Amino acid sequence: MNENFAAVFYLVAAVCFIVALKGLSSPRSARLGNVIGAAGALVAVLVVFAAERPDRLVFILLAIAIGGAIGAVAAQRVAMTAMPQMVALFNGVGGAAGALVALLELAEGAGGGLAYLAVTAFTILIGSITFSGSVLTFAKLQEIVTGRPMIFPGMRWVAMVTVAGALATGIWVAVDGAMLGAVLLAVLTLGVGLLLVLPVGGADVPIVISLLNAFSGVTVAASGYVLSNTLLIVAGTLVGASGTLLTKMMADAMGRSLVNIMFGAFAGGSTLGATTESDRPVRSAGPQDIAIQLGYARKVIVTPGYGLAVAQAQHTLRDLADELERRGIEVVYAIHPVAGRMPGHMNVLLAEADVPYEKLKEMTAVNPEFRTADVALVVGANDVVNPAAHTTPGSPIYGMPILDAENASSIVFLKRSMRPGFAGIENELLFDPKTTLLFGDAKDSLGKLVAAVKGL
Incomplete structure (x- = not known):
């Protein structure tokens, strides 16, 4: 392959990368964007082999085979x-x-x-x-x-x-x-x-x-x-x-x-992380009581966090949302930009459960809606709804924009324990009179809520 043909195919690959990046900007087109990007990478690799004719071809192909096998297995087995x-x-x-x-x-x-x-x-x-x-x-x-x-x-x-x-x-x-x-x-x-x-x-x-x-x-x-x-x-x-x-x-x-x-x-200004649990009293309830709150609401705003990913409970959460919507209840999802452990973590997690993209609302769009919500359902999130970001100067998260779950008529927290979030500070929202906690694994708790709502 001469240099002109190689340059043309390199240009095709570059265009594929640009189109792929555009596709990845929206969950609706992300899958297609991934395919286009992969196609561009394949074209680029094939052009290298055709144009450069590398030495030690056997060793190169062997390395590609080993790396490809490791990547394929890892992609299949890695948990969210x-x-x-x-x-x-x-x-x-x-x-x-x-x-x-x-x-x-x-x-x-x-x-x-x-x-x-x-x-x-x-x-x-x-x-x-x-x-x-x-x-x-x-x-x-x-x-x-x-x-x-x-x-x-x-x-x-x-x-x-x-x-x-x-x-x-x-x-x-x-x-x-x-x-x-x-x-x-x-x-x-x-x-x-x-x-x-x-x-x-x-x-x-x-x-x-x-x-x-x-x-x-x-x-x-x-x-x-x-x-x-x-x-x-x-x-x-x-x-x-x-x-x-x-x-x-x-x-x-x-x-x-x-x-x-x-x-x-x-x-002393970084978020520190901690392992100690609070012993302050909180109000907790069982699945039946919380199901009544949810089942007779008009609007529920779900706030997901890392705990949802740990429990792999996204599909069960979708089942609960579907059951609430069958009862005529409006359900939307509040997405904080840094919820989870990587950019877009919650978007990817909920997309895996086929949650409609239009129901995912970014922080600036959803915050005004909390005042109209009957229930803010917080599943595995902590720091991104912690009012200390507004009220406690000197706090590691002071000044961080948060989801205004505190403005909902009632707040339901699904938590495994009273352990703080990554910022290592107590969440005062847990002690708010409007807040009810349901302790346990998120997937198990959501499953019980689905059953309880169906029984109303």
Whole structure:
């Protein structure tokens, strides 16, 4: 295949990526967008084989087969609650691949010139940060290490020295192209990635995932320059730009700056996470009593959270909503931008249960409706409905926009225990006279509610 044909097919693949990104912007077209994006990736891979005619073809095909098998099995078996961990690993793999490509190209003496070496150094830097930061994020989400911010004495100075050393080493690589410098740069920036994520805890993790996703895109774009591959530059730029915009949107949804989110723990401002349970008295009830509240309401606003994903209760929740709608009750879902453990977690979870997209309402649209709701049904959420965001200066979530569930005529909480959310603070809404708690596993509780509503 000559260069002209290769360029045409690369252009087709790039257009596929752009169309796929547009498709992914809506749940209605997300499935088609995924298919188009996958088709573009397949075209790109086939063009590489046809145009470049790589050496060691058997080993390359073997690696593709092994990686494809692992990916297929993981995609089939991963639970929805583990999806954030998988996204974190994907980010890390993308960063590691870019850094390794840059190291290998430098070792083989490809290219040359200050601009080329500077981009190579940058690829190693950002790719290594993405890899180590993503692995630590995975470990936090998987509870291999604590989800609380991890800070040690003098950490700020260690971070400053490590960053300064990485920048100095990066300049050395850009000027001299020294392989030793490149390896040292990789080691130092692996440390930077760890130091970047260590102080982050609790509800800030979804923002870090989004930021590292943007980093992985930037790594791919930079490695595209190193390899003189325009398609990689286009694809990486798309991922980097969309990840950056999403990070900004999520930071705004938290009501805090990205700097505060990433480094607030140094000043005590990060969401901390906790394990202690409150012993303050609350009002609780059984499924029959709560079914009466729901069954005779006119409007119910469901607020889902991470607990819904943990219990894998989305289908049972849909059954409850269907039963309420058969009784003429209006049911909508209030979606907070950072509910769950990754961007769009609740949207994906509810789409899995075929909840109609028009029933999912974003925070700004649904908040005025809480005043007209008879019941706010909170399933597995905590921090995103905590009034402390409005009323408690100094709270880790103070200033964060929340869902105004407190404005509903009554609030029903489905909770496993009184354990705080990721922010590690009590939710005063649990102690509101309008609030009733139903304790237990969300899936089991929702199943009992479905049966009780049917029996009314």
